[in-house]
Amino acid sequence: MFKGVDFWPHRRQFDLLRLRRPLVILTAFLLFVVMSSLFSKGLNFGIDFKGGSLLEVQSKSGPVDIADLRGKLSSLGLGDVQIQGLDRPEDALIRVEQQAASADLSVEQAQQAAADKVRAALGDNIEIRRVEVVGPGVSGELKQAGMIAVCLASIGILLYVWFRFEWQFGVAAIIATVHDISLTLGAFSLLNLDFGLNEVAALLTLAGYSINDTVVIFDRIRENLRRYKKMPLAQLVNLSVNETLSRTIITSLSTFLAVFAIYVFGGEVIHNFAFAMLFGIVAGTWSTIVIAAPFLVWVGVKRDWSGTDTAVAGRGAAAAAKA
């Protein structure tokens, strides 16, 4: 029977905590780079959050002539019109900035009029495959809902981890999640990728994925805390990370493979979504090992985990007796 290849060098112990300093410095450096981009350049919001129009077009014969399109559309007087070629030479994306309200047109009506003008200007050889027009009211609400979603998900995760473990674990998990989200946002800013509704969904998913990874290691730390009552915390955390490292790598690899397939073959609409996920898988794995676990060593955790509930009750009783 084929038992599979256990390729992980289980005997080898990586002393992650001794490497802690360079790793944290590296993390801080990465965060600094992306955050400075995020603060100086900001996010390249897609039309979901910025308002405006987006058209995906396809040439009916031969590759699309982007220069010709640009010529046709720039003379319409619609402000900033961006035209971007896609993977297939016959496809292109057209973005028209949000239109201003005029004397007799509201912003929404001006947007509709602009989209109609573009449609009319494209000519017969171009098929319009997708049109999205988002007004300013809607984009503002979507942005707000997106931020609320990310915050609520973080709070929910914090409370759950706190409830299942201890507050230090909850805080460590949130710090790791915030790291992952900031790093991914920063990458979007640095690479000038469109950030829209789908990408918020990707952020939430990677928060979920990263926390999943973190919880697996926390689980092992808790188990080892019960088993090795006297082991120094640093050594214990290191042991736990190493014991779960093979699982971390195999799971990350398999998820990465699945998402990579979406990234390459899934099409234009979810391209950035998949990118956020890919980035998040790497960041999530990294943050668990380099941020969440060392954080526990730094703040310290409760050492007596034998029968969790009774231990708390015992402590309460002891405190009462003292008083």
Added chain:
Amino acid sequence: MHFSRWKISVIAAVCLAGVLTALPNFLSKETLAWVPDFLPKKQLNLGLDLRGGAHLLLQMDTKELKKDWLDNLRGEVRKILRDAKIRYTGLGQTADAVRVKLVDPAQTNEALSQLRKLAQPVGGGMIAGADNDIAVSESGDGFITVAPTEAGIHQRSTNAAAAAIEVVRRRIDAIGTTEPDIVRQGTDRILVQVPGFDDTKKLKDLIGQTARLSFHDVHQQMSAEEARQTRVPPGYVIYPDQDDPNHEYLVQETPVVYGEDLTDAQPGFDSRTNEPIITFRFNQRAARIFGEYSSRHVGRPFAIVLDNGVINGKRDVKVLSAPVIREPILGGTGQISGSFTVDQANNLAIQLRSGALPATLSVIEERTVGPSLGADSIEAGILAGIIGSIAVSGFIIFAYGLFGLFAILAVAINLCLIVGLMSTIGSTLTLPGIAGLVLTVGMAVDSNVLIYERIREEMRNGKQPISAIDSGFQRALGTIVDSNLTTMIAGLVMFWLGAGPVRGFAVTLCLGILATMFTAFTVTRLMVSLWIASQKTRKIPAPL
């Protein structure tokens, strides 16, 4: 690792149900017709991004609604005061209220009590202690203010949105597309989704106009020009002609007959001029009123007025035509000519048939996907799914051998459960939803990885295979629950706050997590237990 017989049957039944409910998705419509009725036949609902279609978010113009109400109130105030013989001078209206100044301040109390009869309790008097829809107050300096209340405005908007949904539905049904989805969002928004239809221009033309038709008496002595030069008589208004904006009519503000009284409107052609026209029929009451009116006004013109609500920031009210009454119109039918194009006549007939919108609807969000892009997206999604699955399967079988194959089987059943469940509850699969499925493949593998790595660890610590397997499953349980539930929190938040495609993603993610927890503890475990039972030797060989 022992499974009782009934447990095995339950697990098998769940898996079978998953496969059976998922199966129709892999059959063509023709094959599906041959499937006997006792088997599930429901296919997944595809989102607009996959099947193509139009998505429009419409915003009702509540300001216009309020103005219409105030216009109406002013008329009623005038009538009440006149009937009660209370003399007034200034009767005007602001953005929020109708104001009137009484000639004799001694009549204030009398006027207040008369005008308060206009107020209706919100909720039709069904709720005790409910606020009134309008408030009548005296502002000291002899002015009386009649103002809609917050509750009244809210009630009006809610009712108007409900009415607008009906009108929009009838108009869209008239194009003959399949199953449009029209729902209200908030108090004053309507979401319209029309699958398989990407001509948004036509949709917007049809939906964007209120199309309130009415029939008015034209002033007999005075022309619009004269009225402009001197003064517009009270109760009269000036409307321009549809074809020639310079030509205007002075018509009575209160119509003889309203468009609501039309029972039918059909496009057609004039038999003499061959121009597109619209023929219409009144209901009995309106036919009688119009019959009487036309008998008394033979030889004089009347105006057919179309109010299209607020367009490009201006109220768009036009006289379609002002025919001269040649003979009394008693049959309750008639025709409107107004130099229409064929398309205009078709649209207007649909709009008149389906009734007027209570207020203008403007498009604040539009997302249209052409059918070819939808098909491409499905293709891309399936391709990504197949390649992703092959890559993950290859990797897992490489890492875990036979047990890896068990894991892949479990994931396949997992996918069937998700797809089957989604087909049964009728949730919608979107492109991000497909991404969610592929992601689930990756994450579902995780629960098996956790178990298998644990088994290997236990064996490295010197345990016998059978007890290593046993404790591997036991110990991984808590971890799997914890890690999946935290992901579930993110999924639930997305479902709660997300819209459209994001929500579709959240549904697949959450169902995927549930299915993953189920398969990890039952299906994989059952397969492993069957493998143990199948071993001939007493001593189980190391499985991993």
